[in-house]
Amino acid sequence: MLAAGFWAGMINVVVGSGTLVTFPTLLLFGYPPLVANVSNNIGLVGGGLTGTFGYRRELRGRGGVLRRLLPASLLGGMTGAILLLVLPAAAFQLIVPGLIALGLVMVVWGPALQRRITRGRDTGDGHGHLATLTGPRLAGVVAGVYVLGIYGGYFGAAQGVLLVGLMSVLTSDDIQSVTGLKNLLTTAVNVVAAAIFLLISAGSVDWKVVGLIATGATLGGVAGAHFGRRLPPVAMRALIVVVGVAAIARMLL
Secondary structure, eight states: OHHHHHHHHHHHHHTSOTHHHHHHHHHHTTOOHHHHHHHHHHHTHHHHHHHHHHTHHHHTTOHHHHHHHHHHHHHHHHHHHHHHHHSOHHHHHHHHHHHHHHHHHHHHHHHHHHHHHHHHHHTTOOOOOGGGOOHHHHHHHHHHHHHHHHHHHHTOTTHHHHHHHHHHHHOOOOHHHHHHHHHHHHHHHHHHHHHHHHHHOGGGOOHHHHHHHHHHHHHHHHHHHHHGGGSOHHHHHHHHHHHHHHHHHHHHO
């Protein structure tokens, strides 16, 4: 669990799909899905904070963009966390395999999406920077961030991948700038969801899991911000897919 937390904290900074390592790992150790999800969410907050700090240069001068997007992420995270606690635990257990599968598809499809977007920009089909967006396209970005915040508060696997895809499709911001924003927005969702879990459903928290995931993820966030870009993306994605498929198989069988 400590190693899974470290790996998740590192790849959350770079790729944004760390939950697809930690959550299936907790399922493989026999933790109930709801306890695993809540404890994992709280544990990953530290990695998000260190990863966001590591990308602070990409966030400088982006106050206007954050004033538009951060409230949407926070509201979405609150909505998703409340849905997780209000809906029956059995419903979450039924939905989880599909959510993991969706996250795995996004992890695998992510590179092809980025290549397609890059080709579009090379032919002059850019969409403008986030700071200059107005009208329907800005509304689309804000609405998309809110919806993904709901997903992040409810489950969150590959939320970062989805955010990068959304902002890459609708804007012409470079990938490092988008990654910096992704780190801050996903961390905001995790923080607000963790606060709601602690206030409303503290009994669903396994503090041993939280401690191990938090320790690993916090160190992994530091490593990801400094060294994560040097890791082979194919190897990172392959590990995510293997662990995710194993978790799906365990839940279904």
